[in-house]
Amino acid sequence: MAQASGAYLVGDYASALMHAQRAAAAGEPRGATLAGHIELHGLAGAPDEEAAVRWFSRAAERGEPDALIILARLxxxxxxGLSAFQARDFxxxxxxxxxxxxxxxFGLYLMDTGDPARAARTLEWLRLAAESGHPPAFTEYAIALDQWVHGPNDPALALPWYERGAEAGDAHAAxxxxxxxxxxxxxAADPATGADFVEMAAELGLPAAMGQTALLYFQGTGVAADPARAVSxxxxxxxxxxxDSQFLLAYALATGEGAPIDRREAYLWVLRAGQPGATSLAGxxxxxxxxxxxxxxxxxxxxxxxREEAILTATRY
Structure with missing residues (x-):
């Protein structure tokens, strides 16, 4: 297996495939998984999904979780040659x-099926993933506790997991x-802590959190009011x-709160805030x-x- 890994790392995929196949023949599930990966992505020739499935299945027989996850996705x-109903078993x-x-x-798969009879099992798998310290599971488990239609819809249960997700760098969790x-x-609610988390999400690059942070600084909620920082x-x-950010910026430029009055730019941003889009404020x-x-x-x-400028630049925002 070491030879297969070494060849793969230097880009010698033909040798990596040969050594991976030998490792698989010797009973090494990681060898079969690597052979499947090379075949699936055509790294040593043309992609061959059926050959990849055969190698992944060989690894799966020995309980290799990576191979089972890939088989489920396929x-x-x-x-x-796989069918959708097989994903659950994998x-x-x-x-x-x-x-x-x-x-x-598996927890996310069960969530997607939307079967209320499996709600307890779904939450259990997500809990196990989160308690194992897998960072992506922190946020997903919190969402299941807080927002999933078949979950408990309990923000108090979700809050510690959102916080852990935030500390792991997930902007949505923050x-x-x-x-x-x-x-x-x-x-456990605390406005100052809340403001810190919202600004953390903004700093992590989440646009919606930027607008929320601006609003907090305009209103002085959980932070000292700071119109200039709000405008930023x-x-x-x-x-x-x-x-929301576009509307807040337009308001600031129209009123001079935190920025010099500039009605032309304010008009441009208020028009952009009403343009079609996922966060549009058209209504x-x-x-x-x-x-x-x-x-x-x-x-x-x-x-x-x-108005013409707003239309011409609509695709940028």
Missing amino acids: AQAERG LSRAAETGDARAALE LQAGLIHLAGEVE WARQGAQAGDA DPARAQLEAALERALDPAVAARV
Whole structure:
């Protein structure tokens, strides 16, 4: 197996395949998994999904979780001669090996099936993955506890796992932890801690968290009010395409709160906040009101040019 790994690392995939096949023949499941990987991705010739499945199946017979997980994914996509119904068995066998990644994959698979009869088992697999210290499982388990329709919908249970996910660098977990603290609906809630988590999510690059952080600094919620800092975060979120951030930036530029008044730029951002998109504020009355006020304040020719600019740059935001 060492020869197979060494050849693979230097890019000699033909030799890696040969040595991996020999290792597999000697009973080494990692050799079979590596041979399957090389065949699947065509690293030593043309891709051969059926050959890959044969090698992965050989490794799976010896309980190799990586091979079982890959077989499950191929089955879900109905590749290599596999059928979708086989995925559940592959994942179940992988999870039973005690592998945290497999426990997470199996838990997520069960969540996707949406069967309430399996809710307790689903949560158990996700819990095992999280308690094994697998970072991606922290957030997924928290979501299952907090938001999954068949879960307990208990933010107090979810909060410690969101916090662990945040500490592991997951921006979405940080935002959710922050929002739970700020909502004050759990005993451990603390606005300052919530603000810290929301800003952590913003620092990790989550556009929605940038808008939330800007709002906290505008309102002085959990932090000392700081309009200039609020505008800085709003601008970052706006440039990243978050509509709430775009609206907050437009408001600041229209009113001079935290930034010099610039009604032309404010009009541009309020228009962008209303453009179609996942976070669009097209139907928001406050946005529409600000748009109308800025349009009245601008010279009609200037307003027309800004509207044209907003349309021309729509794909950027």
